[in-house]
Amino acid sequence: MASAPAKVSDWRKKAIQSIQARCSEKGWQTWRKQHMLKTFSKSSMTELTDDEIKRLYQTIWNKK
Template sequence: MGELRNMQSAPKKIENWRNKTIKSIQARCSEKGWQEWRKEHMAKKFGKSSITELSDEEVKQLYQTVWSKK
């Protein structure tokens, strides 16, 4: 599912792509205790404090960053 979400055409092909991707980011960050890190990262990289303020491209970038973080 992760590979499918990263496809260039994913937002058009997957129903509710944005909501599902945001939920995945939130779940991963909660599971790993990274919520504060996520907020700081978004503020620094995108200048935004809420995940809902991000563009689709920014959500995609955040998804890739969160899922590659160790």
């Protein structure tokens, strides 16, 4: 994922879609929103910086 922005032009959109899909599949949407407010003080993924998207992506995919 670190080199994703250089390799994939729409990596941000794909990362957000991936996060949304994973959270919907696992029933984590409420948790994700609370986590974003607590960690980034933001309520929408569109407000996150590229680094914050990367951090959220890793958090979601490492969550069990």
